[in-house]
Amino acid sequence: MRVVAVVGDESWQPLSAINMASLPWRNSQKPKHSVVPPVTLAVVGCGQRGKAYSRYALQSPERCKVVAIAEPRPNTQSAFATKHSVDKTLVFDSWQALLAASAETISTIGKRLADAVVIAVQDHMHLDVALAFAEQGYHILCEKPMATSVDHCIKMEAAIKNAGTIFGMGHGSKELSNIVHSRVLGDLVNVVHIEPVGYYHFAHSFVRGNWSNEAKSSFSLLTKSCHDIDILCHWFSPRIPTRVSSFGSLQHFRKSAKPSAAVYLDPVTNGNTDWPAATIVDGIPDIENITTALKTGPYGLCVYESANDVCDHQVVNLEFSDGSTASFTMVAYTSLICERQTRLHFTHGEIVGDMNTYTVTDFRTGKTVQHRPKHEVGGGHGGGDLGLIEAFVQAVATGRQEVLGTDVGEVLKSHLTVFAAEASRREGRVVDCAEFENEARRRVNGDQARA
Structure with missing residues (x-):
């Protein structure tokens, strides 16, 4: 049996009894001691969207903490785990492995690995991940869209309602x-x-x-x-x-004149290693990695000759x-x-x-x-990403x-x-x-x- 570090103590529930106005982050000054433990998150998919939502845990560690991740790309996985100080026993190569570890801790000591799951994998995977973690009782923040078919969206709604857990998605003013x-x-x-x-x-x-x-x-x-x-x-x-x-x-x-690949190389040359360059490589984008990605992947193709x-x-x-x-x-x-x-x-x-x-x-x-x-x-x-995760964390903390x-x-x-x-x-x-x-x-x- 695999030994897994257990995090996300639920002994402070029922959360529904907590008054939102009394929560520590509702005050202008951050207190020395939190009234409640931080909400713990498992992040499934550590790419751009996973990073965007998880940034809140770095800015407000007294409110939430990333305690487990699932990410198949080794460099992306390592960088994310290091940034959030995730224990090595809670770093997984797939969401299925994270789910299995969670099932083990639930069966042995009756606790999940975290309070909530952030689903930031590719769209066609949303349904399977949501159904699996909802069944284990996780609160869920899912990157849009819910799923890629009408039937899958309806099935996700039914699973969330059946689980009775918090569900978050989308952003707006x-x-x-x-x-x-x-x-x-x-x-x-x-x-x-x-x-x-x-x-x-x-x-x-x-x-x-x-x-x-x-x-x-x-x-x-x-x-x-x-x-x-x-x-x-x-x-x-x-x-x-x-x-x-x-x-x-x-x-x-459609097919026409072929443009250059400057949309990726020029920003990196000027020191911009964020979007879009960061999305096409595993790890830190630099001239060498970007050049390789352009030669071997779809991002070096002419937009007028792609299969879009x-x-x-x-x-x-x-x-x-x-x-x-x-x-x-x-x-x-x-x-x-x-x-x-x-x-x-x-x-x-x-x-x-x-x-x-x-x-x-x-x-x-x-x-x-x-x-x-x-x-x-x-x-x-426009601040919507972190505004959403802030509201989601509050929703989970208060039930x-x-x-x-x-x-x-x-x-x-x-x-x-x-x-x-x-x-x-x-x-x-x-x-x-x-x-x-x-x-x-x-x-x-x-x-x-x-x-």
Whole structure:
């Protein structure tokens, strides 16, 4: 029997009895002694997304700590384990090995290896990892999307609900959402939302990269923009999408003139070893490693000669249950790399802005106020990454799903809207969202009954 170090003491539960306002990190000054132990995390996948969420543990060790990891790439695994001081007995080459070690500790002493699991592996692996760790009672923070098929998303929702554990996913501006739901500007009637993916971001991730081919990953509206549809649905909640239409195609990244590979080499030469260079090598990116990766992997291929087949531009039109509407555009052809732009139109005002600033206008008073969202937690997506992990840690520490402002059912609903939009694009029809969901659930239930 393998001996495994055990971490993540649950003796301080029930967590639901803890008052959020009394938690140590809710105060302006960090206390010398925490009221509760830090939430412990097992990270499955130590790439860019795993690093982004785990950065919070380094910044706020009194709140959470990474205690176990699963990562197959040796250099990436070693660097991550060293940075987070993970015990060697809790470093695994696969999520299955981590799961087996956890099962052993549960069976022998009745404790899991950690309080929660961060799922940051490739999209097609999300379902298997989530089902396995949910069954063991782990709280789960899953990188978007939930899964790469309608059926898998429905199965994940059922597993999380059956486990009764905390579930987190996605990111967005909490401050902006608070204004929307406060109704200080009246009813939200219409939203125009744009995700400018960026020409070289799209070339990196959706032409050469992991999300270039639908058969190997999924369609780009899901893999890149499911969180945009999610935030739209969240803003309009409790109203739900009723009808959706969508149009889009792969317009430009086809065979043509071949560009240079400077998108990777030039930044490293100038000292930038972060994205995108860091994503194409195992370990620290340098000129030698990047050059080798360009010669032997897909990132050295011309974007006009790659095997990509996902849309590089798409629009989605949504109608909600009260007749309110939203339009969303995802487009590759822009220099604004993921700097989302939004216009929200209310009965008594409007909000116009992006991820850095937004302006609120009240029609009744004529007053206009500019807001700059607080990004003091830092991190990617305008502070959204670390904002999400902070909220997730609080939710786990208090046993309160509502801290996240959403739950797995709402996440599933927005994902089903994404799949319905793609069905509209492919089939050239307006899709009824309720009919689409009912058909999907009947199919999944039928498959499970036959099994």
